[in-house]
Amino acid sequence: MAAMLMQPPQPRQTWSGRWEASAAGRAIGGRWTARDYGDPEESGGRWTLEVQPGRAVLEGTWNARKRKDAWEGSWVARTLRGGRYEGTWAARIRLPADTSVTKMFEMARQRPVSGTWTDSAGRRGMWTIWAD
Numbered sequence: 001m002a003a004m005l006m007q008p009p010q011p012r013q014t015w016s017g018r019w020e021a022s023a024a025g026r027a028i029g030g031r032w033t034a035r036d037y038g039d040p041e042e043s044g045g046r047w048t049l050e051v052q053p054g055r056a057v058l059e060g061t062w063n064a065r066k067r068k069d070a071w072e073g074s075w076v077a078r079t080l081r082g083g084r085y086e087g088t089w090a091a092r093i094r095l096p097a098d099t100s101v102t103k104m105f106e107m108a109r110q111r112p113v114s115g116t117w118t119d120s121a122g123r124r125g126m127w128t129i130w131a132d
Contacts, residue, residue: 012036015105017132019047021117022125030056032129034064040100041066049077058085064101069094071104075117087119089127105131 013036020029034045042065049058060077072090079085091104092115107113108131118124 012038013102015045015108015131017108017130019127019129021127024123024125030058032062034105036102040102043101043105044073047075047077056080060085062089064104066095066099066101069097071095071101071115085119087117089115089117091115 015034017032018029019032020027022028028049030048030050032045032047034043037043042063044061044063047060047062048056051057058077058079060075062073062075064071064073070091071093072088074086074088076084076086091113093104093107093113095103104113108129112128112130114126114128116124117127
């Protein structure tokens with residue numbers, strides 16, 4: 001028992017990758033990271049919108065929560081000049097009820113995972129992620 005208490009906690013799993021989305025007829029994209037929160041139904045991370053690889057113009061955070069047999073969440077971003085954007089997203093994948101959030105990121109390592117997004121101004125579009 002004492003040996004178990006002295007062991008360091010197991011590190012949480014992380015993922016990263018790239019994303020692309022449609023916005024007002026234009027393609028945009030950037031990088032994302034995700035972290036296992038230790039809850040099979042929640043995750044979150046950071047993302048950037050890049051005008052060219054490595055040159056971010058927006059930085060933000062996102063979260064995910066499992067709803068029945070789908071994943072959805074919210075996102076927030078700030079421009080480098082202080083502007084703020086926020087919205088929601090939903091994945092277009094169907095998962096068995098007992099599937100954890102980690103499965104979505106593992107799937108993105110094998111094939112693209114896609115969905116929809118909406119911002120607070122009512123704009124909407126499609127997104128796709130790929131995991132490294």
